[in-house]
Amino acid sequence: MPELPEVETIRRDLQNKILDKEISQVEVKKESAIKNEIEKFKQVLSGESFSDLNREAKLLVFDIEDSDQVILSHLRMTGKYVYDSGTETEFPTKHTGVIITFENKDKLYFDDIRTFGYMQIVTEKQKEDILSKKLGIEPLTDSFTLENFQRVLENRRTNIKNLLTNQQAIAGIGNIYADEICFESKIKPDRKVPTLEDNEIEELYENIEQVLQKAIDYRGTTFRDYIDTAGESGNFKKELKVYNREEKPCYDCKTLINKVKLSGRGTHFCSNCQQ
CATH class of the missing domain: 1.10.8.50 (Helicase, Ruva Protein; domain 3)
Structure with a gap:
């Protein structure tokens, strides 16, 4: 299971690649990959962009531009994000659950062999409720004294x-x-x-x-x-x-x-x- 260092590595990589790029298409290949209705998930993201990408412990938090909603994503056992800028890649695979295509044709794949990982659109308030109930103090932050x-x-x-x-x-x-x-x-x-x-x-x-x-x-x-x-x-x-x-x-x-x-x-x- 990816732990804090792996999730932070992914966050840093994606932050340099996906921010401020308009999303032109959202494909949900596996319903189990998201915790929302498929149409709502696609509607919220289509035409928008990500303004920031943060991490709370093992959770990735995708901020959506000019929105009070965010995506929470947990990789669980085998989840992974792969960014494709047009180079030769094995993705998508039969395990790919979500494909996000940006206006420049680059793609972000959410892939998960064991299907325990997820993406979930929530409001800022719902995010705060989830994080406050589930997570303790986090190393490498100001609260970890x-x-x-x-x-x-x-x-x-x-x-x-x-x-x-x-x-x-x-x-x-x-x-x-x-x-x-x-x-x-x-x-x-x-x-x-x-x-x-x-x-x-x-x-x-x-x-x-x-x-x-x-x-x-x-x-x-x-x-x-x-x-x-x-x-x-x-x-x-x-x-x-x-x-x-x-x-x-x-x-x-x-x-x-x-x-x-x-x-x-x-x-x-x-x-x-x-x-």
Whole structure:
């Protein structure tokens, strides 16, 4: 599933390509790709343009020019956006759900193999209601301070990995980066939150932002499905220290990396480096 770094990579790419271009045609190839009536979806977008593209955790937010409506889009497991400026491309595919054609004939494809991702037109008020109910504090924003992070940890009895991947507590972190953050912090993912010392909390806080920022710099992580808007894979896979490295030696101490199930999630750690 694309996490914060992958969605931010897509946002940055698309922001340089789709803004202020008039939409000449909207095709909905799969009804499951949108959460609106097809005709309403097409009517709202046709003849309009996108004025901005933002991100809230793993959600993309497309602002529509001179409108109180926006598109919220979640990629879920296998969703992707690919921009085609007339070069040779494999898109559309049988998994393409939406095709947006701009006045200059460039196309934006929303493609999703497992069909859990979506595009949804909502009002600004509906957007604010959705975001306020579903999302916690977000790393790499002004609200992600050490003080606010400490507040999130208060009265929590769960393990640290569950907390990191709880979108209502901390928004944007998934399985890959939770494992990497725990490794860089030298904390076992199954440690209970109340057992963390003050210095460990500070280390965890700092590594959340450092790991996520580095992953953005490397344009995300690709194992199977994730690609950027040009159809290219992310480059952070080669930087991973523990995730997907079970039975391989730790880069720091040569102990073999463990993989266990933690609350149903495959979880990777070094039993020697992490305490």
